[in-house]
Amino acid sequence: MEIHDLIHYFFNGHVFLETLPQLVRGLWVTIQIAFLSIVMGFVLGLVLAIIRVAVKRSTNTWPIRLLNLPIAFYVDALRSIPPLITLVVVYYALPYLGIYFPRFWAAVLTFAVVLSAFAEEIFRAGIESIGRGQVEAARSLGLSYLQTMRYVIIPQGFRVAIPPLTSRTIAITKDVSLASVIGVADLLKAARASQAFLANPTPLVSAALLFTLVFLPLVRISMYLERRLAK
């Protein structure tokens, strides 16, 4: 392997400049999918966690507790099945049932539900970390169930949840590149297309560098948060 080859194929300045606009456009799509999935995933995860805790705490009668079984199955299934398989099933299999999503939304939906499963577990651990006494105190002060959640439980639970939530969010944002498999024009797809067109893998290396540029600060922040909470 000669150094000249390495520069020509991996760090080709000419190819880099020529393909950069396409890569940036791809990165923008990646960011959009990530943003929508994170917002939807968090909201869905929080709702599921609140339902699960509410059902568990409100009663001991088993028929009502059974309501939590579908949520538990949903969470476990999405944690067991690789996100790429979920994505392929959503995009290629659901249309057979007449359920059709455009590529972009198939990706958003997949990453949102996968994230919601992890978020549910994390939020639930957060909520359950707060003693029952606080709920009882809030209720005896006259706060409604929703007010107790909104002003007492969620703000505290959120702090416990932040480190695992950050690392999960980074993981799901990295998974967004899987969308290229179903043809979404994201950063990775743009890089692959340019690589094939120019018969030079520089765009792929540039994409890797762009990803590193975006994720490295996030990875560092998440490691910092983990360490700080551990103390």
Next chain:
Amino acid sequence: MELLVDALIRNFFNVEVMYKARILLWIGLKVTLQLSAVSLVLAILVGLLLASLRNLRNRAIDALIIIYVDLFRSLPTIVLFMLVYFALPYVGISMPPFWAAVLTLTTNGAAYFEEIFRAGIESIEKGQTEAAKALGLSFTQTMRHVILPQAVRVVLPPATSNSLELIKTTVLASVIALPELLKQAQQAHGLFANPTPLVEAALIFLLLLWPLVRLTGYLERKFG
């Protein structure tokens, strides 16, 4: 409603298609299991080696390992797969899909395992290393008999969860045309014009990994 149930059975749980696709999926499952086993063992070994090296507290070695870990934690794994399989051949490094997948999963997984093992090693007081040294134990002996047995408690929950993630990541090898479970299911889907094999692939992973998901939760609660 009846129509939907009918469509669901015909397209998602079609027994005839399952029968026709059985050999394709069986081959896929075997490749997935082999890839998981080889990559998991290698990733753990490399992670352990890197974490031990950091215990030497050599500045240069530390810096190299930190760069390695940060880089691999920042890169989406699918990008890594493509770099190894589609970019490296341009500079004369080419390997069959299976070994490209092993290399990717090992280098990527080792970065996470290094962090996990290091946290385990660091959880043990420095005095213990010194005491072991004073007793005449070598570096290897100290690691083997003093540090590692204690670190297991700190390490087990995140290591289990990371192993789970690594096994799930093996399906990305489908993008470099390795005939693992997902790739084979996609082939069968195309061949029989029916998505039952895709659903089967999802169900096989569910059956395979559900116990591991439960174990992860259990370990986190027990040691957390």
